[in-house]
Amino acid sequence: MLTDMLIRIALAGVLGGLIGMERQxxxxxxxxxxxxxxAIGSAMFMxxxxYGFADMLNDQHVSLDPSRIAAQVVSGMGFLGAGTILIQKQVVKGLTTAAGLWVTAAIGLVIGSGMYEIGIYGTVLALVVLEVFRRLSHLLIGKHHTIVVFLKAKSVPLVLLVLQREGxxxxxxTVVNRNPETxxxxxxxHVTLSHKTKDAHLYEKVMEIKGVQSLELI
Structure with missing residues (x-):
């Protein structure tokens, strides 16, 4: 029994590491x-x-609900996932990583409970979503970026017109006044750039507009 538990913890760590490697x-x-x-922590909690309270089951007035500790892992992962979500220039980032941590915790719980096939299957599906679907999304939809331009206020409509012309x-x-005097x-x-869009070409078109001082693609 002890050997089986050690194998569960190690396997959970390996499967979690596969997802973590893709994220890193x-x-x-x-x-x-x-x-x-x-993954290791979730497996140990499971x-x-x-099995952690088996020695108390023979006592009177003691009952065991094996789902209570595991249920707390699900809610507790919300705090850890929230720490990976960032807001940069009004753009939310890190949601996929937070979801990946949530799935990793689920994989740890599944492996900890002894359902090896389900845990391995879940890991493979998670990697397919993170890698294969990412490429399909970029190919069919495009990549999401934020264009940050420092310019004269009167040049804002011209920048938007260039984006429309480039498809x-x-x-x-969002427009924020940085220096009212000047x-x-x-x-x-927020823009969606297809794989056909050339960053250098877009940069040249925007920088040609009178009043534009700098452009940054995030």
Whole structure:
């Protein structure tokens, strides 16, 4: 029984590490070590939940609910996942990594309960979603970016006109006055760039507009 428990913990760490490796290769907020620790911890919580109180079951007026500790892992992962979500220039980032940590915790719980096939199957599906679906999304839909332009206020409509002419889909627009005296402001535009869009070409078109001082693609 002890050997089986040790195997469950090790396997959970390996499966969590596979997801963490993919996240670290993408330079995300939570990487290899974080995912391994989440998977190992979840598996250990599951083992404690199932077997940790067996010596107390013979006592009178004592009953065991093996799901109580495991259930707390699900809610507790919300706090850890929230730590990976960042807001940069009004753009939310880290949601996929937070979801990956949540799935990793589920894999740890599944392996800890002894359902090896389900845990391995879940890991394979998670990797397919993170890698294969990412490429399909970029190919069919495009990549989401934020264009940040420092320019004169009167040049804002011209920048948006260039985006329309280039066939670039854009969404939320924010204009912040940085220097009322000089008329300089910061324009932030959420855009979706297809694989056909050339960053250098877009940069040249925007920088040609009179009043534009700088452009940054995030």
């Amino acid at each position: 290769m993408r330079a995300k907020e939570a990487g290899l070590r974080t995912h391994i620790l989440v 083992l404690v939940s199932k 670039i889909r854009y969404g939320h627009i 008329g300089l402001c910061e324009l932030s535009v």
